[in-house]
Amino acid sequence: MSDHPAGPDTVRHVAELARVDLDDDEVDQFAEQFADILDYFETIEDVPEVDREAELVNVMRPDEERESLTQEEALSNAESSEDGYFKGPNVS
Amino acid sequence: MTENVYITEERIDGEGEGQLAGKTVAVKDNISTEGVRTTCGSAMLDEYVPPYDATVVERLKEAGATINGKTNMDEFGMGTTTETSAFGATDNPAAPGHVPGGSSGGSAAAVAAGEADLALGTDTGGSVRCPAAFCGVVGIKPTYGLVSRYGLIAYGNSLEQVGPLAPSVEGAAELLDVIAGEDPNDATTRERPDTDYAAAADGDVDGLRIGVPTELVEGADEGVVEQFWSAIDKLEAQGARYHEVSLPSVKHAVEAYYVIAMSEASSNLARFDGVRYGQSGGFDGNWNEAFSAARREGFGDEVKRRILLGTFALSAGYQDKYYKKAQDARAWVKQDFDEALSEADVLASPTMPITPFELGESLDDPLKMYLADANTTPVNLADLPAISVPAGEVDGLPVGIQFVGPAFGEEQIIRAGSALD
Numbered sequence: 001m002s003d004h005p006a007g008p009d010t011v012r013h014v015a016e017l018a019r020v021d022l023d024d025d026e027v028d029q030f031a032e033q034f035a036d037i038l039d040y041f042e043t044i045e046d047v048p049e050v051d052r053e054a055e056l057v058n059v060m061r062p063d064e065e066r067e068s069l070t071q072e073e074a075l076s077n078a079e080s081s082e083d084g085y086f087k088g089p090n091v092s
Numbered sequence: 093m094t095e096n097v098y099i100t101e102e103r104i105d106g107e108g109e110g111q112l113a114g115k116t117v118a119v120k121d122n123i124s125t126e127g128v129r130t131t132c133g134s135a136m137l138d139e140y141v142p143p144y145d146a147t148v149v150e151r152l153k154e155a156g157a158t159i160n161g162k163t164n165m166d167e168f169g170m171g172t173t174t175e176t177s178a179f180g181a182t183d184n185p186a187a188p189g190h191v192p193g194g195s196s197g198g199s200a201a202a203v204a205a206g207e208a209d210l211a212l213g214t215d216t217g218g219s220v221r222c223p224a225a226f227c228g229v230v231g232i233k234p235t236y237g238l239v240s241r242y243g244l245i246a247y248g249n250s251l252e253q254v255g256p257l258a259p260s261v262e263g264a265a266e267l268l269d270v271i272a273g274e275d276p277n278d279a280t281t282r283e284r285p286d287t288d289y290a291a292a293a294d295g296d297v298d299g300l301r302i303g304v305p306t307e308l309v310e311g312a313d314e315g316v317v318e319q320f321w322s323a324i325d326k327l328e329a330q331g332a333r334y335h336e337v338s339l340p341s342v343k344h345a346v347e348a349y350y351v352i353a354m355s356e357a358s359s360n361l362a363r364f365d366g367v368r369y370g371q372s373g374g375f376d377g378n379w380n381e382a383f384s385a386a387r388r389e390g391f392g393d394e395v396k397r398r399i400l401l402g403t404f405a406l407s408a409g410y411q412d413k414y415y416k417k418a419q420d421a422r423a424w425v426k427q428d429f430d431e432a433l434s435e436a437d438v439l440a441s442p443t444m445p446i447t448p449f450e451l452g453e454s455l456d457d458p459l460k461m462y463l464a465d466a467n468t469t470p471v472n473l474a475d476l477p478a479i480s481v482p483a484g485e486v487d488g489l490p491v492g493i494q495f496v497g498p499a500f501g502e503e504q505i506i507r508a509g510s511a512l513d
Contacts, residue, residue, distance in 0.1 A: 011400065018358060018403040019380060020396055021388035030400060036459050037350075037401065041414060044347045050423040056237070056475070058279050073143040077369035088367040089375075089382040 006034040095183040095192075097201045098161035100129045104149075110156030111270055117152055118208035120199050121162040122169055123254065124243035125149050132245050133165040133177035133195075136370045136390030146243020147278065148212060148254050148271045155270040160208055163198030167392045168361065169216055169247040171195050172461045173454060174223070176394040181451055186228040187489050190448035193223030196257065200227040203257050210267045214244060216252040217349045218443075218468025221480035224257055225443035225492025228482045230264045230509065231257045233468075235499050236475035237282030239268075240275035246360040248353035249280075251472040261481060261510040265289035268502065285500050292503035293510035298331030300508060302495075303436030305339045308467045312445035315486030320442045323483040323493045323512055330511050337432040337439065341424040342470045348421035349469035350462055351405050351414045357395075358402030364390065397458060422473045429474045433498045438508045441467050443480040443492035467494060477502045481509040 008031045015022045022030070071084050080087040099121045106113065119125065122132045124142035126149075131137045145153070152159060166176040174197025175181040184192040185205035192201040196213025200223030203211050213220040215233040224231025232255045239254045246252075256267035266289070273284040302324065309317060324334055366372030366386035375385035391399070405414040432439055445466055454461045471478045476496055483493035493512070497505040 010404070014400050014404045014407065015396075016384075017407065018399050019362075019384045019387060020391065020399060021384040022396070023388075026393075026396070030397060033397065033458055034401065034404075037462070038404075040459060040462075041347045041351060041405075044344055044351065044414065044417045044421060047341075047344050047348075047417050047421045047424060050420045050427065052419065052423040053426075056280065059281050060279070061276055069143055076143055077140055078367065079372045080367075086367050088365070089377065089379045091379045 006038050007031055095185055095201050095205055096164055096180050097182055097198050097205060097207055099131055099133065099164050099179050099198070101161040102128050104128060104153070104159040106153045106156040106158055108156055110154060111266065112152065113156030115157050115209040116160040117157045117267070118161050118163045118199055118202035118211040119149065119159050120165050120196050120213045122165060122214060122245045123149060123212060124245065125159065125162065128162065130162060130245070131179070133167040133179060134390065134392070134395070135178040136364050138371060140369050142243070144243065147240035147275045149243065151271050161202070163196070163202055163211065165198055166195035167395050168357070169195040169214060169219055169252070170357070170394045170398050172222055172464050173449060174198060175451070175455055176392055178392055183451065184227055184448055187448050190450055190489065191226065193226030193448065195219040197223045199257050200224055200229055200231065203227070203229045203259055210263055211257040213255055213257050214252055215255050215472065216248045216353060217472050218465050220255040220257060221443050221468050221478060221492065221494060222465070224480040226448040226490060228490035229257055229259055230261050230479065230481055231255060232264050232268055232479045232502070233471060233477060234268065234272060234502060235477045237280050238272050238284060238500065238502070240278040240281060242275055242277035248356040249360065250356060251349070251353060261479070261506055261513050262290055262293040265293045265506045287503055289502055289506055292506040294507060295511045295513065297327055297508055297511040300327070300332040300438070301436045302327065302332055302334040302508070303337040303432050303439045304334050305342065305432065305439055305441055306336050307339055307342050308441035311466055312442045313447065316442045316445060316447065316491050319484040319486060319491040320493055324440065327508070327511055334440070335436070337436065339428040339432060339470070341421065341428040344421040345425055345470040345473055346462060346466050348418040348425070349465065349473060351418035352422065354398045354402030355406050355415055356402070358399045358406065361395070361399055366390070394458070425470050425473045426475070429470070429476060429496070437504050439496040441494050443467060443494040447486050447489035447491065471496050475499060477505055479505040479509045481512050483512065
């Protein structure tokens with residue numbers, strides 16, 4: 001009945017996209033749970049197409065310079081920084 | 093203190109003699125407090141100290157309240173029991189050995205145990221109303237946009253609102269008076285109508301029209317249903333009248349809620365990379381390797397589960413199947429509620445279809461936990477206000493009744509709830 005591929009390979013692939021390492025036990029456990037959960041989510045297919053009213057809108061302010069955090073405050077939770085910048089691992 | 097109510101107990105003093113002078117308010121640990129650790133119940137943010145206050149915290153201080161601690165919660169707000177916290181589960185002061193509900197379980201427990209006069213929680217799919225019901229206190233989920241989300245660490249931002257918890261309806265309304273209103277720092281802020289929420293807690297329900305959605309009563313446990321109807325009887329005795337209504341869309345609300353919330357979570361939680369904030373863990377490797385390892389260490393199971401399911405729901409080939417259908421379901425739920433509320437002042441249902449789980453009971457079965465949110469999630473999908481008020485007990489376990497109002501109809505639901513106080 002279900003056509004979602006909620007196997008271990010899918011879990012590994014999605015985990016890679018989401019940048020979350022998983023160990024093998026976790027992969028198996030999630031694959032099992034995802035099968036149940038996605039089976040349940042499939043009932044959403046019965047929902048008809050419904051027009052959405054655009055009632056909510058973003059509230060914008062003028063793009064003007066204003067007070068903000070100091071550089072020091074902005075860096076205060078970084079484990080590592082250099083010359084006023086965040087310092088992270090190598091990109092490649 | 094045995095219930096593990098607080099993650100951090102640190103006192104933040106208010107300013108002067110405002111509306112909340114002399115009152116203590118416990119604040120959920122996903123709401124930023126300048127200079128005071130804010131963890132979201134996660135090992136990832138174990139040492140995070142926000143450099144600024146959330147707007148609601150500023151408003152508490154201006155009103156003279158003393159914040160007496162940051163309360164335990166499901167990690168990043170993801171859970172219905174407060175057991176997914178990296179800092180251990182909270183016990184329910186109103187029903188020891190049982191969960192306090194989630195994800196604002198610490199906040200509800202603080203109020204139930206008398207450790208704080210009032211508390212702030214956040215409600216994405218029922219996270220204020222569920223613990224209010226399980227702990228036998230009052231909780232309000234405001235209309236989307238009424239309370240600023242600036243400084244709230246985002247989980248499912250199109251659904252969540254900060255909301256008050258209190259021992260009485262009037263107390264919760266008073267706290268809502270302090271935190272509600274426009275905020276230039278929130279891009280989804282909406283204009284507050286001319287309201288006095290505390291004054292609305294006058295218990296006057298003469299002539300009140302109550303709609304009872306059959307779908308939200310049918311699925312509930314027998315004892316919960318009995319307590320629900322006895323609360324409706326009490327309201328009838330005070331001049332309210334009820335009629336049954338049907339909301340066919342709500343049978344899809346839980347799946348729509350989880351698809352939307354998980355999708356938003358997968359995006360919102362991408363910021364926790366251990367570089368700007370969060371635990372880096374000091375792992376070797378390039379950016380992706382170090383980042384993935386930090387997130388393996390920093391996030392608990394439920395958070396990983398939701399990030400992964402959300403990433404899956406948004407991935408190529410599945411977006412139309414899950415996310416787009418969830419948006420349809422959301423629009424349908426809104427239509428259903430609007431229609432039902434055109435002939436009723438408020439809608440009433442049990443807040444939770446069940447009584448509090450025993451501690452540990454639901455941890456291994458996420459789907460069981462998700463299904464417990466059947467009565468609360470539709471309200472978030474429809475952006476509406478709702479209140480949970482105590483409605484008796486079943487075998488010593490608290491039961492809550494929920495009143496849902498039209499957008500910005502907080503005064504109506506407060507009035508209805510106050511008649512049961």
